[in-house]
Structure formats: structure tokens, C-alpha cells
Amino acid sequence: MNTAGLEFSGPGRSVVTTGGLVLAATPLGQIGDASARLREALGSADIVAAEDTRRTRSLADALGVEIRGRVVSFYDHVESAKVPVLLEEIAAGRTVLLVTDAGMPSVSDPGYRLVAACAERELPVTCLPGPSAVTTALALSALPVDRFCFDGFAPRKSGRRKEWLGTLVSERRACVFFEAPHRLADCLADAVEILGGDRRAAVCRELTKTYEEVVRGTLTELAQWAAEGVRGEITVVLEGASATVAEPEDLVAQVEERAAAGLRLKDASAEIAEIAGVSRRELYDAVLAARRAAVE
Template sequence: MTNAPEANTDAAWPQPADVIAPGTILLAATPIGNVLDASARLVFALAQADIVAAEDTRRALNLAGRLGIRIAGKLVAYHEHNEAAQTPWLIEQAQAGQRILMISDAGMPCVSDPGYRLIEAAHQSGVPASIAPGPSAVLTALALSGMPTDRWIFEGFMPRKRGEQERFFSTLATQSATTIVFDSPRRLQATLSHMAEILPERQVAVCRELTKTYEDVWVGTPSQLAERAENARGEIVIVIRGAGEMMVDDDQAIVEVLALVDQGMKLKAAARHVAHQYGLRSRALYQGALDARQG
């Protein structure tokens, strides 16, 4: 039996003093579900920072407890309702040499969470800023969705009002990039049903409870997913396939349908396949291909 290689004793975790330099603001991503996703830098930063600015101080304390550490510095609230007042104070503290850590409830600060105003002010005032990257619901959902990742757009939370949603979905009709949005589980079924009226054949992925025990990803058309969404629970991220690869005219799409039929696929199945790929109506493609064959 071959012995396992010995561990490299020269390699070691960075000591806490290496994580945040005095007078620096550090953004740090926190787990979006599974606490094991916390980075070593986050753990050290929570223990080292002179000031921890947290979107929710109770959640910050809960996170520290789950990580088995104690927040030794001053814990202050930093959220959308007090950003204007807290930002100048945090900049002053950094200028005085304090080590500042900024965290949101879950995931990456600044992404639909507080933080960007603080970093904007840091750049303007010459305060050094850095980041401890880590979990992000947006990137996690994008990777799990199976949608194209070469071009994508994050639109924050789905509009709530029907008229605003209708305008949003209408813009997606020609949006070539993959689109990512957050939504409430209580509104999910209504959102998907409305999307089905405007983008009936568009491929959508609903990513639920990412990294948690009951993580689930549904992929299909909006109407297919709406049927599953009646009792949806947990955090929801919706990923919508873009129209970039779908920018084809009807004649080209019909040619592709007929080519699949020539390869042995049934006409209806071929029409559904091409419609799903390009975000078109399968019924119209079926009829167009049928007319072309009869013509």
C-alpha cells in the first residue's frame, strides 16, 4: 500500500492580522444557505474587524455563532434606511485607522443589498477598499440554470405591479442576454402565469432554496412552471433564457423544423423543439412547416 503524501507544513491559513489592514473597508460575501460556504477570510474578518457594518445585526450574530466565533469589534446596522447617515461615519472611522467589515444578510454586498454607496464614498475619499468574494445567489442560479452564461443581466427584484411586469416582459422579447431576477414565493405563480401570456415558449429556470437542504431547480416554459409554483416556499431566483440565439425569421425556423423531420422526428415534436430553442410559438411553426410540406 502506498502511503498518502504528507501535508505541506509550509502552507498555512493566513493569520487574522493579514485579513483587513488598518484604515481599510472590506466587503465580504456571506453564505446564502449552507454555512460551510463561508470563506476563511470571512471568518477571520468577523473576528478581526474593529467595526462590523451588517445589514441585520441579529443575523450577523447568528452567523458568527454558527461559525463558532465571536465578533469582537463594534457591531452596527447598515441598511437601506440608514445608509445616508452611516456612510460618512464609516468613512471617518476608516480614515482614523479603523478596520471596517461590511456584510449583508446573505450573499454578496452591493448586489440587491447595501454596500455600493459605501464603496463609492470610499473611492471618492481615498479610503482603501477590498473584497472577500464568495457566495452569490445570482451566480449560483445562473450556473445551475443551464442557460447561456456568455452574456447575462441581473434586474434585481421582479416588478410587482401587473403593468410594470408587462413592460418588463415585453423588453425581454428582444433581449439577447440571459436575464436573472429575484421574486417572492408568494407571487411566483402569478409572475409565471403572466410571463406565459407574453413569452409563452421562452425557457425559464426557477431556482429555489439555493445551497439549502431543499434546494430545487425547475426548468421549462412559464406555464409549465406556474403549475408547480402554487405552494412554492423559500428564496426564489428566476433565470430567463435570452432571445440572442432566437433572432431568426419564421422561414429559417421552419427550415430547421423540416430538417429535424427529415432526420426522423415527428413534426409536432420538431416544432416544439425549435420553438423552445428560439422562443417562438410551436403552433405557428407547426402550421408553417405543414404548409411548406404540402406546398
């Protein structure tokens, strides 16, 4: 990576920027989690690109920082249009600070396209690390998370969500994802159907905020709890699959569901077999056997 124009900090020194993109993590809820480097960057950047300009100005006020640079909007729907403009500013030697509403830019938030464009043009990029709902939830989950994957937001519609959950049937890594509170109960109910009720998980709500809550248990237990209604920002950590290979008979319902949605039985069997790591032929035969048993 081209680091021209950036002076990286050593012990007791702050980052001094003379042109480049600076990604900065912002507090999830507790203002005290803001780093000293974030405070300095908010006050010194030439341009502050913010997911929500009002929230960023409120953050600066709470931190007692005066934003001297220009503040511009940088959210999902304008990201593509703003990237070329900010690239030219960075190429001209200006410092652009990128912040989102909470957590780390690029992690299910705007930022990826700008970082990629800077990397392509070999413009300097650095990061001021800090709060992240992903790593905070993993740490609090009480699950084995030495290996994990992050899947962003769970799909909104049940059909797509079940397909996505199907890819996790044999996933050995823990999976962390975001979910909207009004969809959490349905998501967990789908997870029980696809992954089994005994799979463990943790639902983390309002991380670092006044009403922070972490509920741990099996998917069945969590689905029952969520059915009563949940509020706040939600991060879910799902336990990785055990080393036990799924039996074809346990996957028949998933195949039948895809067949009911319009897939040919052989195609549905092949799809589920690949996800679960079982023999296509054995799974297809198990489905036919189940159908015969149902009519006998």
C-alpha cells in the same frame, strides 16, 4: 483605486487590514460555505456593519468566532445616514467589515452607497468573495449563460412588471432576477403573456439549503407549476431571446395593452417597436389591421 492601508494576500497568506472597507460574502444557507477569510475578518474588524446584527452575531457564533469590534446596523432604511459616519471611521484608519444577511453586499443588498463614497474619497476598498445567489442560479440553470444581465427584484405590480418584461422581448442575454414566492406565479403568468410560453427558464428555490430545488422548463410549464404555490427564497434565470426577429403581428397584444392603459396608439406602437427591434410603422399598421379584422 487607492490601496493604501491594505495588504493583499498571496499564496498561503490572509488579508491583513489596517484601515479600509472590506465587503464580505456570507453563506446563503450552508454554514460550511463561509470562507476562512470571512471568519478572520469577523474576528478582527474594528467595526462590523451588518444588515441584521442578530443574524450576523448568530453567524459568528455558528462559526466559533468572537466579534471583538463594534457591531452596527447597516440596512436599507439607515444606509444613507450611516455612510458619512462609517466614512470617517475608515478615513481615521479603522477597518469596517460590511456583511449582509446572505450573499454579496451591493448585489440587491446594502453596500453600493458606501463603496461609491469610499471610491470618491479614494479610501481603500477590498472584497472577500464567496456565495452569491446570482451566480449559483446561473450555474444551475442549464441555460446558455455565457452572457447575462441581473435585474434585481422583479417589479411588484403587474403593469410595471409587464413593462419590464417587455424590455426582455429581444434581450439576447440570459436574465437573472429575484422574486418573492407569493408573487412568483403571477410573474411567470405575465412572462408567458409578454415573452411567449416557449421561452425557457429555471426557478431556483432555497439555494444551498436543505430543501434546495431547481425547476427547469418553458415559461408555460413553470407558470403551471408555480400556480400551486411556492415557498422559500426564489431566484429565476430566464433564457435570452433567440436571434429571430419578432414579427409585428406577434406584438399587437402588447401594443393594445399599453393603449388600454392610456397611451396614444402611435406612442404605444413606438414603445413596443423600440423594445422589440421592429419597424414602428409596420407595427402600427399591424395593430390597425388587427382592429379592422376584429370588426369584420
